[in-house]
Amino acid sequence: MIALLLAAQIAATPAPTFIIVRDGQTTTQVPVTIYDGEPCVRADLLMRAMKGMLITGTNLHFTLALPRARLDLIDGIPFAKFDTLTVPLTRAPQARGGQLYLPFQFVSEVIPRYGGGYSYDVAQGELRTSALTAVGRAPPPRVTATPPPTVAAAPPVRTRAASRSAPKVVVIDAGHGGPDRGMIGPIGTPQWFTEKDVTLSVAKKLETVLRARGYDVLMTRTTDTLIALSDRGRIANSNHGDVFISIHCNAPGSNTAAGARERGFETYFLAEAKTEDERRVQDMENESVKFETGANAPKGDPLNFIITDMAQNEHLRESSDLAQTIQQGLIDVHPGPNRGVQQANFAVLRGSYMPAVLVEIGFGSNQSEATYLSDQANQRALARNIAESVIAYLQHYDSRIGGAR
Numbered sequence: 001m002i003a004l005l006l007a008a009q010i011a012a013t014p015a016p017t018f019i020i021v022r023d024g025q026t027t028t029q030v031p032v033t034i035y036d037g038e039p040c041v042r043a044d045l046l047m048r049a050m051k052g053m054l055i056t057g058t059n060l061h062f063t064l065a066l067p068r069a070r071l072d073l074i075d076g077i078p079f080a081k082f083d084t085l086t087v088p089l090t091r092a093p094q095a096r097g098g099q100l101y102l103p104f105q106f107v108s109e110v111i112p113r114y115g116g117g118y119s120y121d122v123a124q125g126e127l128r129t130s131a132l133t134a135v136g137r138a139p140p141p142r143v144t145a146t147p148p149p150t151v152a153a154a155p156p157v158r159t160r161a162a163s164r165s166a167p168k169v170v171v172i173d174a175g176h177g178g179p180d181r182g183m184i185g186p187i188g189t190p191q192w193f194t195e196k197d198v199t200l201s202v203a204k205k206l207e208t209v210l211r212a213r214g215y216d217v218l219m220t221r222t223t224d225t226l227i228a229l230s231d232r233g234r235i236a237n238s239n240h241g242d243v244f245i246s247i248h249c250n251a252p253g254s255n256t257a258a259g260a261r262e263r264g265f266e267t268y269f270l271a272e273a274k275t276e277d278e279r280r281v282q283d284m285e286n287e288s289v290k291f292e293t294g295a296n297a298p299k300g301d302p303l304n305f306i307i308t309d310m311a312q313n314e315h316l317r318e319s320s321d322l323a324q325t326i327q328q329g330l331i332d333v334h335p336g337p338n339r340g341v342q343q344a345n346f347a348v349l350r351g352s353y354m355p356a357v358l359v360e361i362g363f364g365s366n367q368s369e370a371t372y373l374s375d376q377a378n379q380r381a382l383a384r385n386i387a388e389s390v391i392a393y394l395q396h397y398d399s400r401i402g403g404a405r
């Protein structure tokens, strides 16, 4: 199931066989080479064409020193650092035979975004200083001197240009599954409420609404199966998800009468858990790890962890905004109470390099809320409401990104 989804999600924007770097009157051709079936450009040739410099540091570190910006890279790590931002890459830069090869995404996306005043013209295969583009004084393209860029016989990569016109991808994660039932409830009665079933049912309804509104949806699971927490984020990343929504049901810390009265909805984004209650939910949801076999367990590579941490930081503010939007929206349909936006360090959110939230849609441990959450019409209302918030968020985010260009 996952393998099929992986294949279906890749959008097509072929790279040319070479690109033209235009800086004022000067144009330089930089060949696009195919490495491991993926289009790449040599960092030194690109830097020379852009009047920048490739600086080779220690420990596989490289710096692209452009006239107006610096980007730091590590050989084999699919991220670039720009100031304090960590920019995810479609694939890692590779040093081979004394040369550093950059994924084509650098030309089509990273440099136009972070390079300090460049734009990439997909049709012309031309990277140019955007000052000229903006003022409109650019001389007519002299591409007649060279053959027009042709389509390389390489597997397509999804570039930013493609993703802007392509539908947004919402990753929906139905919490738990298979042997991991999640919480069961209610407290003090025969336990008929199972979290994993309710989360899947709501997730599917959310999928239906979003698809009807023209969004692409990737489900981390569509059946009663166990997906490792670390894999849920990985599935989202490899499919270029734009947002990640994990659906869960809540339970109190103790099975007491007071615990049974707990109810309401809350939305989490990734950060260190601050309060005792946040830590409780964090521990409860991270419990799923114990159901995972060694093969699926996180690798625990310290470098991986640091990189993951950096990548998620970039989306912290956006994740918080998304959590806020969803939580505010739910006030309109949920009987409540509104328990607010919370932060915790969820394993499921940790591996996703995109704005990511976890919604606790209510307490299955509370008799009346368990009944409310099990009702199909209520599930549809919750799903519709969450979908509207996600759409509102994506539209807002899109206009902000557009304005920054």
Ligand SMILES: [Zn+2]
Pocket: 175, 176, 182, 183, 195, 247, 248, 249, 284, 285
């Ligand atoms: Zn859960």
